[in-house]
Structure formats: structure tokens, C-alpha cells
Amino acid sequence: MQNQKGFSLIELIVVMAIMGIAAGIAVPVYNNMKPQIRLNGAARQVMGDLMWARMRAISENNNYVIAFGEVNKILTNDTYYIYDDNDNDFSSVGIEADELVKEVVISDKYKDMGYGYAPGIKKTNNSSLLTGDAVTFNSGGASKPIWFNFKPNGSPNITGTIYLIPDEDEASGRKDRSRALSVNQTGRIKSWRYNMASNLWE
Structure with missing residues (x-):
């Protein structure tokens, strides 16, 4: 008779138990990471749009305006134009209205993300x-x-x-997931992360 090879019932149970444990560890870790992932996406979106507007200003030889929130400096709608x-x-x-392009x-686009900062956080400088x-x-x-x-000329x-910041972090005062984007005198756009170990933007 030929040798029959395969998995025993015990082996299958052990493998399924290991997979269940791994999933039990991975799901909470992923759920904890979701706000940071969404915030990073929001920061990339804003940075990309700023770079695009700067490029269009140079190529079309006229101003491109980026406006944030509503009139009277209200930012609660988390919108930019x-x-x-x-x-x-x-x-x-x-x-x-006829000049609005975006x-x-x-x-x-990024659930529960928007303008804001945790109390006690420093400026990017x-x-x-x-x-x-x-x-x-x-x-x-x-x-x-x-x-x-x-x-x-590309300068602001x-x-x-x-x-x-994630909305939940602004409410709780958590700083480590904060992001920032700055525009300097030449028009260079820089992305920043807050380092809790040093309590500094990097």
C-alpha cells in the first residue's frame, strides 16, 4: 500500500487555534492604528493639493488661493478650497464662486480627522x-x-x-498622533510629526 499523507484532526485544530490567537492580537492593533493611518492620509492629501496649487500658480502665471473653513475664521467644517x-x-x-477649482x-475623506491640536502642544518651530x-x-x-x-513665482x-489631529485626540489631549504642514517664504511645504519622547515637532 502507498503511504497516505495529510493532516490529522489535532493538527488542524492546533493551526486554527493559532490563527484565532493571531487574529485576536492583530485586530485590536489595527483598530488602534486606524486613526494614525487616516491622519497620515489626510496630511498627504493636503500636502499634495498645496503642491498642486503652487505648481498651477507658476504655470498659469497668476495667484492660486487656498482658503480654510468658512468666513470669519471658522474651521469647524474641516474644509479647504x-x-x-x-x-x-x-x-x-x-x-x-466661478474661480473655485477644488x-x-x-x-x-478621512473619518474623524480635521483641523486642531491638543492643548499644551508647541508650534512647529x-x-x-x-x-x-x-x-x-x-x-x-x-x-x-x-x-x-x-x-x-511659487512663493506665498x-x-x-x-x-x-484626530477628533478624539483633540478632546482627550493626546499629542503623539498630531501632524502639521508648514509653508515657508519660498513656498516650500514641509510635513511635521510630533515626537512625544522629545516633546518636539520633527
């Missing part, structure tokens, strides 16, 4: 504690949202930083 400011008059005229609701709005570009006025623009009209 990109305007092709063909006539370069956003600073005086404000929003013109609208992104961060919390729709690590100099002092962050206070005020989670988007620090201060071009806005009483009837405008928070905004800035990329000029045809004003520098600033966008702070992003």
Missing part, C-alpha cells in the same frame, strides 16, 4: 506653546476665511502652518 484667482483680486474682492472636506487657530495663515479678514495664496503671500 482652492481658487484659481485669475484676476489676482482675492485680497480685495474675496470669494468668487473643495475638500477632510473629515468626509518648537519655540512656544501653540495658541489660537489651528491654521495660522492670517490673511483673513472679518468677512473672509483664513487664507493665503501662491504667487506666480504669507507663511503659516496647518495643524491636523
Whole structure:
């Protein structure tokens, strides 16, 4: 008779038990990682759109405006808008609906993510504690949202930083999953992570 090879019932039970234990460990770990994964996605989305707007400003030789939230510096809708400011008059005229080229609701694309920061967190220059709005570009006025623009040479009209955080971390004060994006004088966009070990942005 030929040798018959296969798995015994005991071997199958042992394998299934090991798989069950592995799944029991992996699922909670993944669930804990989901907010960080979504926040990283949101940061990449914003950074990509800022880079795109800067590139369009240079190639079209006119201003591209990025506006955050609603008028009067209200950020609770977690939205940003990109305007092709063909006539370069956003600073005086404000929003013109026909110039809107993109609208992104961060919390729709990345559940429970948005503008914000945990109390006691530092600014990205690590100099002092962050206070005020989670988007620090201060071009806005009483009837405008928070905004800035990329000029045809690729530089911004004003520098600033966008702070992003999971909603649950803003409520609880957790800092380690915080992200930020800053735009410097030349138009360079930098992504930041908060290091809890050093209590510094890196």
C-alpha cells in the first residue's frame, strides 16, 4: 500500500487555534492604528493639493488661493478650497464662486480627522506653546476665511502652518498622533510629526 499523507484532526485544530490567537492580537492593533493611518492620509492629501496649487500658480502665471473653513475664521467644517484667482483680486474682492477649482472636506475623506491640536502642544518651530487657530495663515479678514495664496513665482503671500489631529485626540489631549504642514517664504511645504519622547515637532 502507498503511504497516505495529510493532516490529522489535532493538527488542524492546533493551526486554527493559532490563527484565532493571531487574529485576536492583530485586530485590536489595527483598530488602534486606524486613526494614525487616516491622519497620515489626510496630511498627504493636503500636502499634495498645496503642491498642486503652487505648481498651477507658476504655470498659469497668476495667484492660486487656498482658503480654510468658512468666513470669519471658522474651521469647524474641516474644509479647504482652492481658487484659481485669475484676476489676482482675492485680497480685495474675496470669494468668487466661478474661480473655485477644488473643495475638500477632510473629515468626509478621512473619518474623524480635521483641523486642531491638543492643548499644551508647541508650534512647529518648537519655540512656544501653540495658541489660537489651528491654521495660522492670517490673511483673513472679518468677512473672509483664513487664507493665503501662491504667487506666480511659487512663493506665498504669507507663511503659516496647518495643524491636523484626530477628533478624539483633540478632546482627550493626546499629542503623539498630531501632524502639521508648514509653508515657508519660498513656498516650500514641509510635513511635521510630533515626537512625544522629545516633546518636539520633527
